[in-house]
Amino acid sequence: MWMQIWDQLWERHRGKTMGVIGGVLFGLIYLFFGLWKMLIFALIVYTGYYIGKKLDRNEPVFPAEETWRRLMDKWRMFR
Structure with missing residues (x-):
């Protein structure tokens, strides 16, 4: 089920998904470092x-x- 949701997100909203992942990554770096x-x-x-x-x-x-x-x-x- 989660793989289907991920595949649909990746198919339809690739840029937004990558942007959110990048934002979370940089946010965590900011919080830790x-x-x-x-x-x-x-x-x-x-x-x-x-x-x-x-x-x-x-x-x-x-x-x-x-x-x-x-x-x-x-x-x-x-x-």
Whole structure:
């Protein structure tokens, strides 16, 4: 019986179901660990995702030459 209810929920309201599950998960994390620890954890996870995405695309993780060029272009007007 519960499997039928779950299957119908998943078929008809997949986004809402995932949203509620995600909300409950983040709510529990907030209750157990606190807001700031959760946000720092999310930032660390996103940083890992970003670095992994760059490595998958064979791009430099930190574009040092491009950053240096931008900084020099901005500071050139002060010389």
